[in-house]
Amino acid sequence: MWVCFALVAWAAALLSCGRLVLVGSVAAAQPEAEPARVRGARELTLYEAAFLAGGPRRVVDVTLVSLARERRLLLAHTGWATVVEPEGRDDVERAVIAAAGPGGQSTIPAIRTAACAADALRDLDDGLAASGLAVPAPIRSAVRAAVRHVRIAGVVVLGSGITALALRAPEQEPIAGWFVLPLILVCGCLAIARLEVGEYTRWATPDGRGLLATLDEADSLLTGLAVRGPAALPDPEMRAALAR
Structure with missing residues (x-):
């Protein structure tokens, strides 16, 4: 009986680790979208900075706060x-306003969900990826998966080992090694992935993070929000609104 559990553990470890290695090699083989000197010379817009720091959700938060500061939208601490x-000045603002629904009122999580799926946010993602500042969405999704x-x-290996040990007859030979080895393989693969392919699970590439580091967060409230998130907001009610 324990052999079946060992086969399940080894199959799960080998297949998952093999897939991660394959996806990581494909991601590393991607050609540069544009020369590094060109990327380093450009300036980030507020939306681009927000996306590179926190993805589409951060862009929606920046837009909501921007609209609220201009009294074009009300944010409740609830x-x-x-x-x-109801008139937006650019595609992102129009997407966020449209996400509030025909009644013009909705919860912030619902607005985030709807706006993040809008064409304006996808175009922003594609443009940053094309310039080499953001990790392309297909690679990001594949590596994260x-x-x-x-x-x-790892959970399967651990569960299989515990179950097999619980069912093992006392007179049988030790079987822990058959499950310790695949567990070591999984843990080692995760450790290597954190170092080697960890950057592909982020929104920004190294060049994108380099440009983010040049931004002066004290320059404006919205820049601080874009780079550091709601924690940068001095208004506690606004922080509470975005935190819910």
Whole structure:
């Protein structure tokens, strides 16, 4: 009986680790989108900085706060947003306003979910990826999924080992080694992935993070929000609204 559990453990470890290695090699083989000197010479817009630091959700948060500061949208500390002026000045603002629904009022999590799926946010993602500042969405998703599967494999290996040990007859030979080895394989793969392919699970590439580091967060409230998130907001009610 324990052999079946050992086969499951080894299969889960080998398949998941093999997939992660394959995905990592494909990600590392991607050609540069544009020369590094060109990337380093450009200036980030507020939306671009927010996306590189926190993804589309951070872009939506920056837009919500920007609209609220101009009294074009009301943010309640209870986590609701109410549109006052239904006209957006750019595609991102229009996407966020549209995400509030036809009634112009919705919860902030619902607005985030709807706005993050809008074309304006996808275009922002694609543009940053094309310039080499953001990790391309397909690679980001593939690497994250592969890492998640390795973690699941670790749980499978551990569960199989515990079950096999519980069912083992006292007179049988020790079998722990058959499960310790695949567990070591999974843990080692995760450790290497953190060092080698960890950057592909982030929003920004190393060049993108380099540009983020040049931004002066004290320059404006919105820049601080874009780079550091809601914790940079001095207004506790606004922080509470975005935290819900």
